[in-house]
Structure formats: C-alpha cells, structure tokens
Amino acid sequence: MFQKLTTLKESPSQTAGPYVHIGATPNWVEITGVWKEDLGLVIVAPETKGERIIVKGRIFDGSGNPIRDALVEIWQADAAGLYNSPEETRGQADPTFAGWGRQPTDAVTGEYRFETIKPGRVPYRDGRPMAPHITFWIVARGINIGLHTRMHFGDEEPANAECPVLARIEHRFRVPTLIAQRSEENGMPTYTFDIHLQGEKETVFFDI
Amino acid sequence: MSDQGSYYQRDRSWHPAALTPQYKTSVLRSPQYPLLSLDNTISEMTGPRFGHDRIGPLDNDLIRNFAKTGDPIGQRIIVYGRVLDENARPVPGALVEFWQANAGGRYRHKKETYLAAIDPNFGGCGRTITDEEGRYWFRTIKPGAYPWPNGVNDWRPAHIHFSLFGHAFAQRLITQMYFEGDPMIWQCPIVSTIPDKAAIDQLTAVLDRNATLPMDALAYKFDIVLRGRRSTMFENRMEGN
Numbered sequence: 142m143f144q145k146l147t148t149l150k151e152s153p154s155q156t157a158g159p160y161v162h163i164g165a166t167p168n169w170v171e172i173t174g175v176w177k178e179d180l181g182l183v184i185v186a187p188e189t190k191g192e193r194i195i196v197k198g199r200i201f202d203g204s205g206n207p208i209r210d211a212l213v214e215i216w217q218a219d220a221a222g223l224y225n226s227p228e229e230t231r232g233q234a235d236p237t238f239a240g241w242g243r244q245p246t247d248a249v250t251g252e253y254r255f256e257t258i259k260p261g262r263v264p265y266r267d268g269r270p271m272a273p274h275i276t277f278w279i280v281a282r283g284i285n286i287g288l289h290t291r292m293h294f295g296d297e298e299p300a301n302a303e304c305p306v307l308a309r310i311e312h313r314f315r316v317p318t319l320i321a322q323r324s325e326e327n328g329m330p331t332y333t334f335d336i337h338l339q340g341e342k343e344t345v346f347f348d349i
Numbered sequence: 350m351s352d353q354g355s356y357y358q359r360d361r362s363w364h365p366a367a368l369t370p371q372y373k374t375s376v377l378r379s380p381q382y383p384l385l386s387l388d389n390t391i392s393e394m395t396g397p398r399f400g401h402d403r404i405g406p407l408d409n410d411l412i413r414n415f416a417k418t419g420d421p422i423g424q425r426i427i428v429y430g431r432v433l434d435e436n437a438r439p440v441p442g443a444l445v446e447f448w449q450a451n452a453g454g455r456y457r458h459k460k461e462t463y464l465a466a467i468d469p470n471f472g473g474c475g476r477t478i479t480d481e482e483g484r485y486w487f488r489t490i491k492p493g494a495y496p497w498p499n500g501v502n503d504w505r506p507a508h509i510h511f512s513l514f515g516h517a518f519a520q521r522l523i524t525q526m527y528f529e530g531d532p533m534i535w536q537c538p539i540v541s542t543i544p545d546k547a548a549i550d551q552l553t554a555v556l557d558r559n560a561t562l563p564m565d566a567l568a569y570k571f572d573i574v575l576r577g578r579r580s581t582m583f584e585n586r587m588e589g590n
Contacts, residue, residue, distance in 0.1 A: 147437060148435050148436060148437070148577065149433060149434075149435050149436075149437050149574045149577075150360065150363055150435070150547075150548065150551065150574060151359065151360065151363065151364075151435055151522075151574050151575065151576050152522065152524050152551055152552065152573050152574045152575070153363055153364050153365065153524065153543050153548040153549075153551065153552060154364045154365060154522060154523060154524055155365070155510075155523070155524045155525040155539065155540075155542075155543075155552065156372075156375075156523075156539060156542075157510065157512075157523045158510060158525075159458075159460060159461075160448065160456045160458045160460075160461065160510075161448070161510070161512075161523070162458070163448040163456060163457065163458055163472075163473050163474050164446045164447060164448030164474050164476075164510055164512055165446065165448075165512065167448075167472065167474045170457075170458055170459065171459070172415070172457055172472045172473070172474060174415065174472075175407075175408070175414045175415055175472050175474055175475075176405055176408060176476075180399070180403070202377040202378050203376070203377035203378070203379075204377050208378070210460070214521070216392070216395075216396065216397065216518045218392070224391065224392075224395035225397070226395035226396055226397065226398060226516075227398055227516070228394055228395040228396065228516055228517055229391075229395050231391075239397065240397065241396075241397035263390070263391050263392055264390075264391065265390055266388060266389075266390055271390065271392075274392070276392050276393070276518060278518070278521055280523050281378065282374050282378075283372070283374030283375045283376075283377070283378035283379075284367070284375070284378050284379075285364070285365035285366065285367055285369060285372070285375060285379075285542050286364050286365060286367065287521060287522070287523060288380065291392075306387065306390070309385060309387060310385060315382075338377070338378050338379065338380055339377065339379070339380065339381055343380060343381060343382055344380075345382070345385055346380050346382075346384050346385070347384060347385050347386075347387055348358070348359060348361065348384035348385065348386045348387070349385075349386070349387045349388075349389060349390075349393050349519065
C-alpha cells in the first residue's frame, strides 16, 4: 500500500439547465421582489475611465440556430489593464468599473449585449503583453460544463499579431473566431462577437 | 509573473464531457474541437468579489423571500455546507447562488409547461456568501422530481442548482445538488453525463439528523469543492501554504 494524497476533487459540473435565469437573473424572468437588481447588469459608472463600447453577439448551435436560453458572463480589465479583484497584485483598478457582467441571451433573437469599456493590455505569464481581450463564460441547457473563451478586438491588429495567447492557436484559420469586428451603432463603437459552438466557424474554447 | 499560484488544471475526466448523446440537447451544443489548454494568466487568476452588503436578509431563505400569503407548500429543509478548494482549504467570501423547482417539481418560469401547480409563495431563487470558514447555509423546501422532454419518460431527480464564484474566474462553476437515497438519481440522463459514480456521490447531499431543527426542518449537508492553487515548494514565498 501507499499513502493517499489529501487533495480533494473539484465538484463535477452539471448543466445550468433551461431555468438558469431563475437563479442568475430572476427579475428578468419576472421573479421580482426577492432582490432589487440582478447582479452584473451594470458594469460601468458615469465616472469610469475608458472608451465606452457595446459588445454584442449571438451564440449559434451546430444547426446554425441562435441559442435563446443561454447566460453569458464577461470578465475584463479596466482601461489601464488592471482587474477589479482582490487577487490583482499589480495596482489599484478603477473602483468605478466592476469588470464583471452577466446577461441572458434574448429569448426571441438570441442576442446578448453589454455596455462596457475597452480594456487595457494585461501581461502574459512571462511579462509579454497580451492583446486587449474580454473573457467570456457561457452556460446553457445542453452545455455540461461552462465554456470559456476570449474576445479580441478587430481594430487591435498589431497587439493581436504579437499576443502570446493567440500565438498558441495551432490552426491559424481559427484565430478570427476570437476577433470581434468594430462598427458604429447609434454613435457608439460596437463590437460584434458571434460564438459558434460547432461547425466550420467553431469558436476556440479554452481549458484554462 | 512566476509559476506560483496558478490553479490546478481541471480533471476533465471527472467532469461530464461536452458531448453526451443520452442528453440530447448536448449534441448540437458541444464543441467538437479540443479545448486549447493554457496555464492561467492574470485574466483567470483574478475574479469578481461580492461584498456581504449586496446580500439581503432573506436572500438565503426561500421559504420567506417570495412568500405572499403564507409559507410555500413542501418539506422544510436546511441546506448547509462548506465551500473548499482542492487543497481542502475553506473559500471565504464566495458568492453561492441557488435555484430550484417547487415541492411539486414546477419551476416559476414562463417556458416551463409541466402541469404541476405553481406555488404562489415560492420563487425558487436565493443566494449567500460564505463566511470566514467557507460555510454557507440556506432554508428552503425540498424540490420535487419532474419530467422533461428528452426521452418520452425521462425524469429529473429532486435537485437544487448551484452557481459558485470563488476568488478567481478560473474557479467559476455551476453544478447541481442531489438528495441522498433518491432512486431517480440513477435513472437520469443528465446525472449520467458524469462518468464516475464517485463524482456523482460528490454531488449528493447527505441527511444530517444532528443539524435538523426539531419539529421544523430536516437538514442536508452539501460541501462544494472549487479548483485549488498550486504552491511551489522550493520558492521562498510559500503562497497558499
């Protein structure tokens, strides 16, 4: 016999199911009065530093249909590249910027939408700067374990070209699946980040 | 940034695979390329933290937080436990969110069509934040089993959904809690997405008679484990040790 390790196993994931909104965004599914405001709806404050942007898109299943019952979370650095987190050791992030947001995909169109700011650059493990990015985490019925990916910015070509994370993608034709293109809507810079769960345009997902 | 402190890679053989054909919705919603494995960066080793001031006094009381005309129907229970990491250390300050069907197995959701009755006094959502020792607890009613469209006669065992935020976005987890002794656990196509029986047992709360409130509520203990951090033995800075 031999000794046993004393480490525990992570609790296994289970799907968030079709009614994830009851727990995450109850007001959005008309369960009102339990708490006033769903968490993660508002990320920026009027005094938050940085360029205001809209990030929106849809999540497509393997048949090409948008998923209308998903929940999307984002996590990102502030305009200076600092995270509003006790685990951030490099400095004090903008206290008016939460950095974390949560939105359901629309029950009819499947679109999700965040009002946020463009993040600054954050160093990779070896100190090289990563390109500006927003972390995405997606759960829904039929997704057994949350899907983790990153959105990059189409107007940050030089930064994307030298990003050590994008450089790790072996099949280069897949890199564009992580890059949102910029347009303008109602005077607001808008990045469209569509996520494909399967097919030729399948988004790169991370085990990170 | 040094190697210190990144989170252990997920054991993907312990979690459900993305593609589990017995759970039909997973077929078109499962990525087919392998995931890109990367050691954590600051983007995953940080995460949002939620203060106790965000939580209302009834947020962890599903018996009272939606009640209109009286208490909801059903067996009163207390669910309690600790949030730990893989190093068996408590995770304080973790936001724990939970949602569930009512005693008849009916969710309060416009897309839910099961014929069991809505309970006017039950909303089905709650949340809390773990204390300094990683403990959490809430009061609710025991949810019922319910049928769902997958096979023609598939039923979910009684369960409560859990969402967890640890200290890092790498620890983000959504899972479900089952109840000890429920024969429906072993007939469920969603439970069986988990390949290892021991992992299913890890999601099965145990009845704790010592924690029951006499003449009031049964108690179930449910510990949850989030990813743990690596520490480098031969560094001066024994982070996490």
